[in-house]
Amino acid sequence: MAYVIEAHDLRKSFRGQEAVRGVDLAVRRGEIFALLGPNGAGKTTTIRMLATLLRPDAGAARVCGCDVAADADGVRSRISVTGQYAALDESLTGRQNATLFARLHGYSRREAQAQAAELLEAFGLADAGGRTVATYSGGMRRRLDLAVGILSRPEAMFLDEPTTGLDPQSRRELWEAVRRLAKAGTTILLTTQYLEEADQLADRIGFIA
Amino acid sequence: MNLSLLSEERKPAMRRPGSLTATALFAQRTLYHMRNNGFGLAIEAVVSPIVLLLIFTFLFGGAIEGSVSGYIQYLLPGILVLTVVPMSVYSGTTLCNDLAKGVYARFRTMPFWQPAAVFGSVVAEGLRYAAALLVVLTAGLALGFRPDDGIAGAALSGLYVLFFAYGASWVFAFIGTAAKRPETVSGTSMMIVYPLLFASNVLVDTSTMPGWLQAAIDANPISIAVELTRGLIHGTADALDIAAGLGVGLLPIAVFAPWTVHAYLTKGLR
Numbered sequence A: 001m002a003y004v005i006e007a008h009d010l011r012k013s014f015r016g017q018e019a020v021r022g023v024d025l026a027v028r029r030g031e032i033f034a035l036l037g038p039n040g041a042g043k044t045t046t047i048r049m050l051a052t053l054l055r056p057d058a059g060a061a062r063v064c065g066c067d068v069a070a071d072a073d074g075v076r077s078r079i080s081v082t083g084q085y086a087a088l089d090e091s092l093t094g095r096q097n098a099t100l101f102a103r104l105h106g107y108s109r110r111e112a113q114a115q116a117a118e119l120l121e122a123f124g125l126a127d128a129g130g131r132t133v134a135t136y137s138g139g140m141r142r143r144l145d146l147a148v149g150i151l152s153r154p155e156a157m158f159l160d161e162p163t164t165g166l167d168p169q170s171r172r173e174l175w176e177a178v179r180r181l182a183k184a185g186t187t188i189l190l191t192t193q194y195l196e197e198a199d200q201l202a203d204r205i206g207f208i209a
Numbered sequence B: 001m002n003l004s005l006l007s008e009e010r011k012p013a014m015r016r017p018g019s020l021t022a023t024a025l026f027a028q029r030t031l032y033h034m035r036n037n038g039f040g041l042a043i044e045a046v047v048s049p050i051v052l053l054l055i056f057t058f059l060f061g062g063a064i065e066g067s068v069s070g071y072i073q074y075l076l077p078g079i080l081v082l083t084v085v086p087m088s089v090y091s092g093t094t095l096c097n098d099l100a101k102g103v104y105a106r107f108r109t110m111p112f113w114q115p116a117a118v119f120g121s122v123v124a125e126g127l128r129y130a131a132a133l134l135v136v137l138t139a140g141l142a143l144g145f146r147p148d149d150g151i152a153g154a155a156l157s158g159l160y161v162l163f164f165a166y167g168a169s170w171v172f173a174f175i176g177t178a179a180k181r182p183e184t185v186s187g188t189s190m191m192i193v194y195p196l197l198f199a200s201n202v203l204v205d206t207s208t209m210p211g212w213l214q215a216a217i218d219a220n221p222i223s224i225a226v227e228l229t230r231g232l233i234h235g236t237a238d239a240l241d242i243a244a245g246l247g248v249g250l251l252p253i254a255v256f257a258p259w260t261v262h263a264y265l266t267k268g269l270r
Helices: A043-050 A072-076 A094-104 A109-122 A138-149 A168-183 A195-201 B019-036 B038-065 B068-087 B090-100 B103-108 B116-142 B150-178 B182-198 B211-219 B221-234 B239-266
Strands: A005-014 A017-027 A032-036 A058-063 A079-082 A156-160 A187-192 A204-207
Touching (some): A005 A043, A017 A032, A032 A043, A032 A168, A032 A195, A079 B103, A094 A109, A094 A138, A094 B019, A138 A168, A187 A195, B019 B038, B038 B068, B038 B116, B068 B116, B068 B150, B090 B103, B090 B116, B090 B150, B116 B150, B116 B239, B150 B239, B211 B221, B221 B239
Parallel strands (some): A079 A156, A156 A187
Antiparallel strands (some): A005 A017, A005 A058
């Protein structure tokens, strides 16, 4: 497999408005690829199509060797997605979230608890693990979001504006986490509106406007 | 940050959960919600049913039936329904909440049996209904309610109300997948629930009403459900009551359960 994420001429319109006008991209294994563009450029729509959350109107994409249209389940079992807002259950505690998602990924009860404990520790959330996510700061949510995202050991991760709304300290912590994930072999496609973030973090940058 | 757990040799076994396991996990999630919000559960399943029962028994008891102990024999089965049906609106708010937040995107990109997210929460809601039913029955017994058909009748009618509430919960679950915001779900649902609850035979006997009104009130699905609940608890239910009562519970399940699951699965995919 040459590329982990490949898209060719992806297009999507909403009510006649073209949101994505023919995106082509190719991302190699272990690479951090940043999709840079202003609000409304179609970054989120592109990610949602690649993550099988939206059906493209035209074009084709393969993620981890699976076609996003023909084999959505194959894609889903190999990726993880985090949106602009943390994809967590706010009424559950950090630990309950991590354990629930681990179980849904198919870990045994004991393994799920061990994984949850280890990830909370690694992401600096061990002390906050017993509090509901509703009480977390923005930075804590994003970190938990990432932690939950790697439970399945995804080959590719899609991060939609992972640092929007974070303070500089939390942002640097999140960058560090992303770098380590990539170093461990995870392919990362992220969107951002900040040139600095793309510049600091990404191996390659794609512009979308 | 230590990410040694990401190395390949530490990759633990993962087996895609079956549909039952996934459903059980979502049921457990709902139980966690209840546990994390124990205060809300206590108010909703314990305090508010008792308050309702006291208000209707003492305020209406003298005026309608002439005596509190006489009226409660008529009222209590209706209060069972009156308590549980508004609680079933929650299945809609939960679904709408999931759909409105990013957590839906995460669920959708995980390779488990997707309808589990809908079924699991609806199933677990039953525990709240059962708790409220027990509270109302116990409080009723303390106030002088005596089921003519004994424990068996009370248990049967409790089971029936549980079943009926499950039926109702699918209507609200569907509203939950159609609405944009959770506030809309409760608003819309209450607009349906309260007129139906009060324009029924929950509080008053329909036999004193003019013919056209009686016909209308008796056709209200709530009246049909309450009729069967009363019949079961006092041992007077006939085959027609049972058929009609089961029908008004099954109909919303047959119509709205598939519709809800379909709406959930296709939300935002167009």
